[in-house]
Amino acid sequence: MSDRFRTEWLLFEDGTFVTEQELKFFQARPNGQAMVERESPEFRTYINKCRVHNFLYELGDDCGSFFWDSATEKVTYMVRDESILDTLDVLGLLEYLTVSENE
16 A cells, blocks of 8 residues: 555454554544553454445445445445445444445
8 A cells, every 4th residue: 555544554354454644543533542551342343344345345336335424423325235244244243334325
């Protein structure tokens, strides 16, 4: 990765990863460093959401896109290729993705 914001910090065996900037972002929140050090449930959830985001980001816009859903107040993913959901399910990461039901 040539982009300094996309430098891998933690690479998983399945090829998913978390970037250094994502780690720094979490550490900057109140008690963030302590949550990282003790591997809190909140930190583990954040890590898995980052893995999902990076997986989808690497696939590109042909497979789907992210947007802010004001109804749910969450970052949501508009799926264009349903096989992505199967892959995330196999990786055990599907529960960390909010998927839009709208076209």
